[in-house]
Amino acid sequence: MLRMIAKRMVLIIPNLIGVVIVTFLLTRALPGDPAAYFAGPAADKQAIEQIRVKLGLDKPLIVQFGRYVNDLVHGDLGNSLSTGQPVVTEIKNRLPASAELTLFGLILSMVIAVPLGILAAVKQGSWIDHTCRVVATAGVSLPVFFTGLLLVYVFYFELGWSPAPLGRLDAFATAPAQITGFYLIDSVLTGKLETFRASLSQLLLPGFTLGIFSLAPIARMTRASMLAVLASEFVRTARASGLDNRTVIITYAFRNAMLPVITTLGMVFSFLLGANVLVEKVFAWPGIGSYAVEALITSDFAPVQGFVLTMAVLYVVLNLIIDILYGVIDPRVRLDG
Amino acid sequence: MNENISTTPVAAAAPKPENNSIFRHARYVVAENPVTGLAFGLFILIALCALIGPYIVPHDPLASDTTATLHAPSLKHWFGTDQLGRDIFSRVVVATRLDFIIAIASVALVFALGGFAGIASGFFGGWTDRIVGRISDTIMAFPLFVLAMGIVAALGNTVTNIVIATAVVNFPLYVRVARAEANIRREAGFVQAARLSGNGDMRILLAHILPNIMPIMMVQISLTMGYAILNAAGLSFIGLGVRPPTPEWGIMVAEGAANIISGEWWIALFPGAALMIAVFCFNLLGDGLRDLVDPQRRT
Numbered sequence A: 001m002l003r004m005i006a007k008r009m010v011l012i013i014p015n016l017i018g019v020v021i022v023t024f025l026l027t028r029a030l031p032g033d034p035a036a037y038f039a040g041p042a043a044d045k046q047a048i049e050q051i052r053v054k055l056g057l058d059k060p061l062i063v064q065f066g067r068y069v070n071d072l073v074h075g076d077l078g079n080s081l082s083t084g085q086p087v088v089t090e091i092k093n094r095l096p097a098s099a100e101l102t103l104f105g106l107i108l109s110m111v112i113a114v115p116l117g118i119l120a121a122v123k124q125g126s127w128i129d130h131t132c133r134v135v136a137t138a139g140v141s142l143p144v145f146f147t148g149l150l151l152v153y154v155f156y157f158e159l160g161w162s163p164a165p166l167g168r169l170d171a172f173a174t175a176p177a178q179i180t181g182f183y184l185i186d187s188v189l190t191g192k193l194e195t196f197r198a199s200l201s202q203l204l205l206p207g208f209t210l211g212i213f214s215l216a217p218i219a220r221m222t223r224a225s226m227l228a229v230l231a232s233e234f235v236r237t238a239r240a241s242g243l244d245n246r247t248v249i250i251t252y253a254f255r256n257a258m259l260p261v262i263t264t265l266g267m268v269f270s271f272l273l274g275a276n277v278l279v280e281k282v283f284a285w286p287g288i289g290s291y292a293v294e295a296l297i298t299s300d301f302a303p304v305q306g307f308v309l310t311m312a313v314l315y316v317v318l319n320l321i322i323d324i325l326y327g328v329i330d331p332r333v334r335l336d337g
Numbered sequence B: 001m002n003e004n005i006s007t008t009p010v011a012a013a014a015p016k017p018e019n020n021s022i023f024r025h026a027r028y029v030v031a032e033n034p035v036t037g038l039a040f041g042l043f044i045l046i047a048l049c050a051l052i053g054p055y056i057v058p059h060d061p062l063a064s065d066t067t068a069t070l071h072a073p074s075l076k077h078w079f080g081t082d083q084l085g086r087d088i089f090s091r092v093v094v095a096t097r098l099d100f101i102i103a104i105a106s107v108a109l110v111f112a113l114g115g116f117a118g119i120a121s122g123f124f125g126g127w128t129d130r131i132v133g134r135i136s137d138t139i140m141a142f143p144l145f146v147l148a149m150g151i152v153a154a155l156g157n158t159v160t161n162i163v164i165a166t167a168v169v170n171f172p173l174y175v176r177v178a179r180a181e182a183n184i185r186r187e188a189g190f191v192q193a194a195r196l197s198g199n200g201d202m203r204i205l206l207a208h209i210l211p212n213i214m215p216i217m218m219v220q221i222s223l224t225m226g227y228a229i230l231n232a233a234g235l236s237f238i239g240l241g242v243r244p245p246t247p248e249w250g251i252m253v254a255e256g257a258a259n260i261i262s263g264e265w266w267i268a269l270f271p272g273a274a275l276m277i278a279v280f281c282f283n284l285l286g287d288g289l290r291d292l293v294d295p296q297r298r299t
Helices: A002-027 A034-039 A045-055 A061-073 A087-122 A127-141 A144-158 A183-189 A193-230 A233-240 A245-282 A288-297 A301-329 A331-336 B002-012 B017-032 B034-056 B088-124 B126-140 B144-155 B159-185 B189-196 B201-237 B249-260 B266-293
Strands: none
Touching: A002 A061, A002 A301, A002 B126, A002 B144, A087 A127, A087 A183, A087 A193, A087 A245, A087 A288, A087 A301, A127 A193, A127 B201, A127 B266, A144 A193, A144 A245, A144 B201, A144 B249, A144 B266, A183 A193, A193 A245, A233 A245, A245 A288, A245 A301, A245 B144, A245 B201, A288 A301, A288 B144, A301 B144, B034 B088, B034 B266, B088 B126, B088 B159, B088 B201, B088 B249, B088 B266, B126 B159, B144 B159, B144 B201, B159 B201, B189 B201, B201 B249, B201 B266, B249 B266
16 A cells, blocks of 8 residues: 555656646746846846846756756745735645635535436436436536626525625634634634634635536536446346345445546546636635736736646645545555555 | 538438438437537527627627616616626627637647647657657646646736637647547558558648548537637636727626626626536537547447
8 A cells, every 4th residue: 555655656756847847937938038027117227137147047047947946945936026925925824715615615516416426327317317417517618707606696695695705704703713724624623613604604605616616527427437337247246136226326336436436536626726716716715816816917927836836736736645545445456556 | 510510411412321321320419419409509609699790789899888887788788788888788799709719719729739749649659659748747737727827927918828828728638539549540451551552651640540530539629619718718707818898708707796796797697698608509519529420438
């Protein structure tokens, strides 16, 4: 088991190197003169030249790359131009908000999509199957920012069930003491149920928005792999041995059908992390996505690059976790590794 | 797309039985799944809006009217008016062309780049395959929308760069499909025959293998069109690419976002719905096309 994990860890190294090279190229090697940009519109030639030397932009590309990697190793992603704050601290402070939202959305969509996919496969051709197909296609077609706005209109403006879509907590509530950074968990740990309720009510709409978006691939995959497993010989044997339907579907079919679904999670995370940016903008969620969007509007590059790098590293690590999880669930993979 | 495949055999008429069977198969697929027919109808409607929309809309999409701001939908303004009194119906229709052009341009670009790189890596194998594979892996290591954001931020905030970014994030998908298809045809009889008749590698790639994998690539194109539209709209929603007065669905939803909380739903709803219908249409069309080309891969 440990050997398999170690092997997988080695496999992600080329990916990480690729990610670092791409983010570096995005900052340096592209058209436009960063020195002129950092110097501002009023600077003369001499000032631009000074900044060029100061930033190390007069050096060959490979030396610049070395400096960039060195900075990364020391945890330095540069400073934001507009706030002057180091990008790393800002991202570190905002990451829990994004993580809480993304994971909440994923859990919501798993809770809905997996049973839906199973039912659609078990009752193939029934109305549940058709609903599953329509929901799955509609889910991928809905622009995530549009779903978010629709939910805000219905549940905040029309029905008044939901609080205003402005961040993680309303203005009157105080944030729980930071333990994990996840408001839901922290408020339970510190025993503040009122805060728990407030943050849950803020989280529901953006969570559902993300959930609806990632529903489609999970439901589709669950249905397809359930169908394949239900047609297999061991299920037929189980049925022939007189086991009841429930045992066959849950114990025999479902556990085997989950394997391809876990593989799909990699793709789902790619969707979720991207959609997260749009959802954060709609709900004024103080995560790293909205940080990057604010920086984009003011052409503040360092935060954007830091954000892209953080997201890519997160995504690579998530894929690693999915791989390992797969090995934990399926002993065959473990033996191969 | 459906029509292209189904009408050519009609013109070629009865003598060729295998063409007739393609036609019958197309009719069977449409009859089996009428949704594909509906999607095709929607596609024609969208294409018409893109072609002649700007000439038939009732109002100037850029003209503001301070006496008629934030009007709810009425007979005069079918989809209502926005903060500046612009007619939303006209803006939604006119925007079709720009969204369509962005999607088509990026899909064409990625088809040319990714398709070619994929065929070459499947056909040649070896170093070509390794290099192309590494490039795709690196792109896939990013969450796709995030990479698109990074590219537009670095290259500059223009529509052209949105097209490029959308093409880049779709690159691995095209490579994967083209590579697999070219790989299984590498040693096929017709390729060996072409080689024996003295054709060079490039000629075999472009004149013999490419036409053979076109049906599968068309499915891929139709499936990624929807994603290309979503991606471009998402980028302009966060303020990248298209500049404000220009009508574009993503940016129009962004303009209406602030008014949702105060109950003016129509500003964001109609462009959002247009976006959704366009993407829905392409996804369904892609599914239908896949049933036609490759019935076994149906889910």
